[in-house]
């Protein structure tokens with residue numbers, strides 16, 4: 001087995017690293033942390049426009065669509081570098097909608113959307129969940145009535161995270177209410193500035209904003225339809241497989257700081273790093289980070305062989321997000337009571353980073369499908385156990 005990148009790939013990664021070091025400012029980091037690493041804030045956009053001008057945002061896309069025609073493996077490595085640098089990391093357009101358009105969109109749609117997405121000029125919000133439909137997305141009710149030359153949208157979405165900073169909604173809506181389950185849904189790209197849209201904030205325990213979005217007689221042109229009408233459930237699921245690819249490097253940064261903290265901090269005359277329990281727990285996480293890398297890069301390998309990973313994405317999403325919670329909990333245990341203090345307190349260890357991590361890591365096992373849902377997918381599609 002050879003896990004090394006080629007000389008050329010290593011050179012590109014070194015260039016990316018140098019760019020991140022030069023262009024990352026404290027203000028950008030502050031904005032990105034406030035937004036929970038999602039893309040769309042003003043400084044994030046400025047930064048990503050420069051970054052994407054090199055073709056790095058979608059470097060595994062074909063050159064005709066604004067990519068560099070490189071491997072998904074290299075793209076994943078770049079995403080890890082971005083996660084470690086804590087710059088905007090979660091893109092709906094570049095990471096979910098774009099690849100889905102490439103697979104299922106018309107030529108016209110590819111021409112209209114892919115290059116602007118690759119340049120970071122547009123961002124989408126993910127419009128799946130509704131108050132009565134989360135894990136079971138076949139239960140959505142928002143209606144897109146066919147009015148000949150346009151659709152008329154009425155209904156509500158909830159927990160739509162990017163809506164307040166994005167330009168368009170990657171929206172799942174019912175286009176045939178009489179059809180059997182899974183067969184009456186379509187995907188469409190809706191301008192979030194359209195008259196009739198109201199966005200209301202929902203603040204999570206992490207302090208991050210997600211949103212409710214209300215649609216009241218919103219007119220959507222027919223050309224906004226992705227692929228074929230009433231086939232949307234399949235596109236929605238494919239886009240979810242692209243979403244469930246989680247680099248853990250944003251957690252690794254904090255873990256690395258805690259490892260250093262353990263080396264430098266004296267407790268009762270001994271370095272914390274000599275405490276047996278601390279060593280055991282930190283070592284256990286080192287294994288988890290490595291195991292996650294293998295699951296993560298396996299997804300890139302599957303993409304590079306021309307397929308969309310499926311239950312394999314669920315395995316990685318589940319492992320990464322449950323590991324993220326273990327990282328947060330272990331880091332908190334190592335720091336002790338000072339770790340529980342918030343940023344701003346003069347006694348807070350590591351500027352309250354771990355306290356924040358404990359709150360943010362909770363949502364990781366919920367969005368993009370809960371851990372229970374991932375286990376169901378692995379059981380059914382991976383192990384071929386019968387559906388419930």
Ligand SMILES: Cc1cc2nc3c(=O)[nH]c(=O)nc-3n(C[C@H](O)[C@H](O)[C@H](O)COP(=O)(O)OP(=O)(O)OC[C@H]3O[C@@H](n4cnc5c(N)ncnc54)[C@H](O)[C@@H]3O)c2cc1C
Nearest residue numbers: 126127128129134135159160161363366367368369370372
């Ligand atoms: C911070 C955050 C950001 C989000 N961002 C977005 C976004 O941008 N766009 C978007 O569309 N959605 C978003 N979501 C929504 C998210 O995808 C849903 O919350 C998630 O899929 C769960 O759906 P639900 O909240 O309706 O819970 P439910 O589906 O009601 O689930 C409740 C509980 O029941 C369990 N459960 C449900 N079905 C099963 C089953 N078949 N077997 C076993 N257990 C089951 C679940 O695991 C969970 O523990 C976000 C959520 C959060 C918390």
